Amino acid sequence: MSILSIFKSGLFRSASSEKSKSEVKTSVSPRELPEPIKASAPVAPVANVDTAAIIAAATATAQAQAREIIISAKDEAFKVKDQAIKDARIQLEDIEARAKVLAQKQHAITTLEEDLKKERAAIEQTQKQADDMKAKISDQADAMVEKLEKIASLTTEEAKKEILAQIEKKSAGEIARIVKETEEKAKIEAEDLAREILVESMRAGATDYVAEYTISTVPIPDEETKGRIIGKDGRNIRIFEKVSGCDVSMDDAPDEVKLSSFDPVRREIARLTLIHLIKDGRIHPARIEEYFERSKRDVEQIMFQEGQKLCHAVGVYNMNRDIIQVLGRFKFRTSYGQNMISHTLEETRIGIRIAGEVGANIDTVRMGCLLHDIGKVLEGEGNHVELGVQFLKKFNIAQNIIDCVAQHHEDEEFSSNEAVLVYIADAISGSRPGARHENTEEYGKRIRQLEEVARKHPEVDDAYAISAGREIRVIVNPSKAGDDQLIILAQAIRDEIRDTMTFPGSVKVNVIRETRASEIAH
Numbered sequence: 428m429s430i431l432s433i434f435k436s437g438l439f440r441s442a443s444s445e446k447s448k449s450e451v452k453t454s455v456s457p458r459e460l461p462e463p464i465k466a467s468a469p470v471a472p473v474a475n476v477d478t479a480a481i482i483a484a485a486t487a488t489a490q491a492q493a494r495e496i497i498i499s500a501k502d503e504a505f506k507v508k509d510q511a512i513k514d515a516r517i518q519l520e521d522i523e524a525r526a527k528v529l530a531q532k533q534h535a536i537t538t539l540e541e542d543l544k545k546e547r548a549a550i551e552q553t554q555k556q557a558d559d560m561k562a563k564i565s566d567q568a569d570a571m572v573e574k575l576e577k578i579a580s581l582t583t584e585e586a587k588k589e590i591l592a593q594i595e596k597k598s599a600g601e602i603a604r605i606v607k608e609t610e611e612k613a614k615i616e617a618e619d620l621a622r623e624i625l626v627e628s629m630r631a632g633a634t635d636y637v638a639e640y641t642i643s644t645v646p647i648p649d650e651e652t653k654g655r656i657i658g659k660d661g662r663n664i665r666i667f668e669k670v671s672g673c674d675v676s677m678d679d680a681p682d683e684v685k686l687s688s689f690d691p692v693r694r695e696i697a698r699l700t701l702i703h704l705i706k707d708g709r710i711h712p713a714r715i716e717e718y719f720e721r722s723k724r725d726v727e728q729i730m731f732q733e734g735q736k737l738c739h740a741v742g743v744y745n746m747n748r749d750i751i752q753v754l755g756r757f758k759f760r761t762s763y764g765q766n767m768i769s770h771t772l773e774e775t776r777i778g779i780r781i782a783g784e785v786g787a788n789i790d791t792v793r794m795g796c797l798l799h800d801i802g803k804v805l806e807g808e809g810n811h812v813e814l815g816v817q818f819l820k821k822f823n824i825a826q827n828i829i830d831c832v833a834q835h836h837e838d839e840e841f842s843s844n845e846a847v848l849v850y851i852a853d854a855i856s857g858s859r860p861g862a863r864h865e866n867t868e869e870y871g872k873r874i875r876q877l878e879e880v881a882r883k884h885p886e887v888d889d890a891y892a893i894s895a896g897r898e899i900r901v902i903v904n905p906s907k908a909g910d911d912q913l914i915i916l917a918q919a920i921r922d923e924i925r926d927t928m929t930f931p932g933s934v935k936v937n938v939i940r941e942t943r944a945s946e947i948a949h
Contacts, residue, residue, distance in 0.1 A: 642685055642686070642687050642694075643685070643686045643687075643694050643695070643697075643698045644683045644684065644685050644686070645683060645684045645686065645698055645701045645702060645705070646682060646683050647677075647681075647682050647683055647684060647705070648705070650681075652705055652708075653677060653681075653684075655708070655710040656677070656684065656701070656704070656705075656710055657677070658710065658711070662712070663710050663711065663712070663715065664677075666712045666715050666716075667697075667700075667701070667715050668893070668900070669900070669902065669939065670700075670715055670716055670719050671686075671688075671693065671696065671697035671700060671719060672688060672690070672693050672697075672889070672891030672893070672900070673686045673687065673688040673693060673694055673697040673891075673893070674686070674687045674688065674893035674894050684701060686698055686701070687893070687894075688891075688893065689870065689871055689874040689875075689892065689896070690759075690874075691758075691759035691760070691761075692726060692730075692756070692759040693891075695726050695729075695759060696719065696722045696723050696726050697719075697722075699718075699722035699725055699726065700715065700718045700719045700721075700722040703718040703721065703722065704718055727752070729755070729758070730752060730755030730756055730758060730759070731748075731751060731752050731755050732755065733754075733755040733757070733758040733768065734750075734751040734752060734753070734754035734755030734756075734757070735751050735755070737754055737755070737757065737768055737771060737772065737797075738751060738754065738797070740772055741771075741772065741775040741776070741779075741793060741796075741797055742779075742793060743793065743794065743797060747822050749822070750798075750801070750819075750822060753801055753804060753805065753818070754771075754797070754798075754801065756804035757771060757800075757804065760803060760804050761871065762800065762803060762857075765856075765857065767800060767803065767804070770800070770856055770857070771796070771797060771800065773856045774796045774799070774852045774853050774855075774856040775793060775796035775797050775852070777796075777852040777855050777856060778792045778793070778795070778796040778848055778849055778851075778852035779792060779793055779796075781848050781851065781852065782845070782848055785844070785848070787844045787845050787848055788827075788845050791825075791827050791828060791831065791843075791845040792831070792845050792848050792849060792852075794824075794825075794828045794831070795828050795831025795832060795835070795845060795846065795848075795849040796831075796849050796852055796853070798815065798819060798824070798828065798831075798832055799815070799831065799832050799835045799849055799853060800815070801815045801818060801819070801832070802814035802815030802816070802818065802832075803815075805818055812832065812833060812835070812836055812838055815832050816829055816832055816833050819832060827842075827843060827845065827846075830842045830843060830846050831843075831845055831846045831849040832849075834846045834849075834850065835849050835850050835853050836850070836853075837850065870896070873896055873928065874892045874896050875892075876928060877890075877892045877896060877899050877924065877928070877934065878890045878891065878892050878899070880899075880920060880923050880924055880927065880928070881899055881901045881920050881936075883923075884916060884919065884920070885907065886903050886904060886907045886908040886912070886916060887901055887902065887903060887904070887916075888902045888903065888904045889902045890902065894935075896934065897933070897934060897935065898934065898935040898936075898937060899920070899924070899934060899935070899936050899937065900937050900939065901916070901917070901920065901936065901937065901938045901939065902939055902941075903916065903938055903939065903940040905940050905941065905942045908940065909940075910940060913938045913940055916938055917936045917937075917938045920936045920938075921934075921936045924936070
């Protein structure tokens with residue numbers, strides 16, 4: 428390697444090292460500058476190279492750079508110092524301003540405390556003066572009372588009684604007149620208000636529910652279907668009447684079948700059964716019984732839906748499902764010719780309106796009106812009030828609601844205002860013109876009594892009153908009675924009907940015994 432190359436590498440390395448050191452130090456001494464690199468061995472001079480000039484130039488360059496670094500560091504230090512002085516001055520001014528504000532606030536607080544002390548002293552002085560004046564007035568009043576008692580020879584209580592007696596004596600006539608006028612006014616206003624409440628309640632109870640009565644019709648698409656319904660020698664129609672317990676008429680109109688029965692549930696099951704049979708087209712005894720059972724389940728579902736709709740219509744949404752199912756029977760039940768759903772809706776709305784007007788418990792009245800006649804669709808011993816109370820107790824219904832049900836016919840002493848309102852609402856709904864028909868109710872009772880007379884006998888499986896009660900159809904269990912016993916059973920039922928019932932015209936007792944055998948091939 429040549430001397431120039433060695434010199435250059437050492438010079439540049441020294442300059443780089445000095446440059447890195449200058450970034451840390453704030454001043455650099457010329458003594459720290461790199462010395463020229465000496466050759467450890469004599470080197471042959473290189474031609475046309477001025478080594479001393481190069482060294483001198485490098486030294487001058489390094490010294491110039493060092494001076495620039497020192498000057499730059501000093502300038503930066505001066506800038507930092509000036510900025511620190513400025514920041515300190517700003518902070519000092521801010522502190523002085525805050526100290527001034529605090530001093531002003533402290534002065535204001537001190538002034539306010541002095542003012543409060545002055546006001547408190549003034550108030551205490553005024554209170555003292557008022558107490559002194561009150562004591563003085565009290566002493567003067569006592570002195571005046573004592574003086575008056577001496578003059579009148581009466582104590583204070585005696586004087587008071589005397590004055591009141593004189594006033595009462597003079598005002599007795601006026602008081603009596605005012606009391607009488609007030610009573611008359613209150614009576615007139617009460618009558619007007621009661622009349623208004625009743626009218627509004629009856630208007631609120633109006634319903635648009637339309638009930639069916641004793642006949643249902645089913646349209647027939649064609650004569651062929653009519654023939655299949657009748658069956659060979661009338662076999663299908665006889666089985667249908669026997670299973671459904673309804674009287675079937677096909678003579679009144681060529682395109683419809685009329686089903687008549689006093690029991691709306693039975694009639695609805697028969698109607699659905701016939702509709703299913705017509706839609707299926709295969710009409711025979713086995714299919715009739717199959718669709719009859721299916722229709723019974725459908726009607727149970729319909730009754731649940733009707734009970735749910737009734738509850739929702741009067742604002743009850745958390746009723747027990749078993750109670751809803753029983754309430755749904757109201758759709759197919761009448762009371763004195765008045766449909767039970769229509770009556771219950773009407774009564775509940777009337778009761779709620781009256782309860783709101785008089786300030787009674789609306790929820791108790793609502794539930795009492797909804798459940799008051801539930802016993803009419805239950806079976807058992809006792810009247811409908813007793814049956815309803817026994818049924819509701821099974822579901823932990825509140826006692827105040829059960830009391831409303833138990834007392835809605837005045838069978839017991841009223842225990843609450845809500846029970847009275849349920850009774851009133853029931854009376855309004857039942858006694859309004861056109862609401863009920865006594866003859867229809869008596870007809871229903873007579874029909875039910877006919878069936879009960881026949882069902883009492885152990886040989887009887889079931890009994891249906893048909894033809895508006897002019898015929899009783901009795902189905903006998905073939906395992907309990909033979910053919911020779913049918914005449915004796917029919918005569919026994921006939922005699923009991925004749926001896927215990929009152930009925931127009933005559934009643935035909937038709938006893939039927941039928942034996943069937945069926946097997947299934949696998």
